[in-house]
Amino acid sequence: MFRSQYADVPPVDLPIHDAVLGRAAEFGDAPALIDGTDGTTLTYAQVDRFHRRVAAGLAEAGVRKGDVLALHSPNTVAFPTAFYAATRAGASVTTVHPLATPEEFAKQLTDSAARWIVTVSPLLASARRAAELAGGVREIFVCDSAPGHRSLADLLAGTGPEPAVDLDPVDDVAVLPYSSGTTGTPKGVMLTHRQIATNLAQLTTSVMPSGPGDRILAVLPFFHIYGLTALMNAPLKQGATVVVLPRFELETFLAAIQNHRITGLYVAPPIVLALAKHPAVARYDLSCLRYIISAAAPLDATLATACSRRLNLPPVGQAYGMTELSPGTHVVPLAAMREAPSGTVGRLIPGTEMRIVSLDDPGRDLGPGERGEILIRGPQVMKGYLGRPEATAEMIDPDGWLHTGDVGRVDEDGWLFVVDRVKELIKYKGFQVAPAELEALLLTHPGIADAAVIGGHDDDGNEVPHAYVVRQPSAADLTEDEVMTYVAERVSPYKRVRRVTFIDGVPRAASGKILRRELRELRELRELRERP
Structure with a gap:
């Protein structure tokens, strides 16, 4: 068994909105969210005030503890307000891919039993059709404005009292993302307030520190657990500024780094590839960048080196996790980027245990240098798959070990290297x-x-x-x-x-x-x- 070298982090028994925005008053007028295209800015004080008023509006509309609200939107500065307002009103949030077809969206609405939708006007037709196909949706709200639908601004203007919901962080589900479906039918991943709040503490306490003055570019989608954690919850918890882009377009992305003086990037390998190889990169001043972290898929060490050399940065760090793990378990700490071996996805974060087991004999544990399936145990392991106890039991064994399906090895110093997916070998x-x-x-x-x-x-x-x-x-x-x-x-x-x-x-x-x-x-x- 491999254990983290860091001291354990106590479980965070707070609702996610309090875990993230608990220091909003301290950060006050500091910019929390900036629209990377038009410059619209929300301060910490505004985000805190707005999400509370929208929560009151949702409660007045009928949202109650135990309800599920579908958040169907690209990245916008309104997304966090809608998310935290929903959880403060007592709802679980199921995040929906903005490009989902109405049929795909309807399946998620049905499976999650969502009764409320928050979307944006360009996606309204799809949301309406999905609601029609699924049935049971009580109201569709919009983040911007659309005839016949209440907006977040309408809810913000309400006079109802802020809801006082008795949430149980240990058991109540905060977010219900759906697994990618690359290997099968998408499943709702139940992540409780404690699980995602504790994972934030695990990540930010020792390995991903940030704070006022740091600027993070949110180009990966908030609806995905990686973006939700690394680009929304983690920087807002620490007082950094999040510059928001609705999608990845290379020239817009590079211009945002240059114009907003971005200090840190959390990306996926295709963006590292673009930074390493695309000729457009040379036309922009990216000297403000201090680090790049890549996750969500394997990143080749040679490609990572080419990117860091081209941008004159420390080696591109990696992180590892999955939706079912809230999502993080391993990160190359920012302070150790230069010393980490090439190709590693990092070391175990606080409070996390790992086993590497034989592919041929799953009951046999392997030592450093040997390749096997990665098993994880810790406070960030999901509650389970919604309505799928058999699938949950296949994923998490009776001793609490989550079987990732990834093949990896650990060196003598505790650095993990992910080789591939078991099912993709x-x-x-x-x-x-x-x-x-x-x-x-x-x-x-x-x-x-x-x-x-x-x-x-x-x-x-x-x-x-x-x-x-x-x-x-x-x-x-x-x-x-x-x-x-x-x-x-x-x-x-x-x-x-x-x-x-x-x-x-x-x-x-x-x-x-x-x-x-x-x-x-x-x-x-x-x-x-x-x-x-």
């Missing part, structure tokens, strides 16, 4: 091939802009690595044979890429994770068309 003639390793290698080719690898089959029925490759604009004539030769010259024979398909873009979730399911569906469709 390709078994070629009995040998295990990690897609992430091949993807990292492919990205070192100067003619390749992006790549993903999944398991396919050769003519003999063997599972083989199948690469999906996005060419650089300057490498339009790059061939399948050239790609396979490049890999073959650099890996063991059993790891060679046996098939290559060129595509316009690698499908990814909002978190940056490769949607391998979509690539498998693309492959199956192609195979179906090729059948005689």
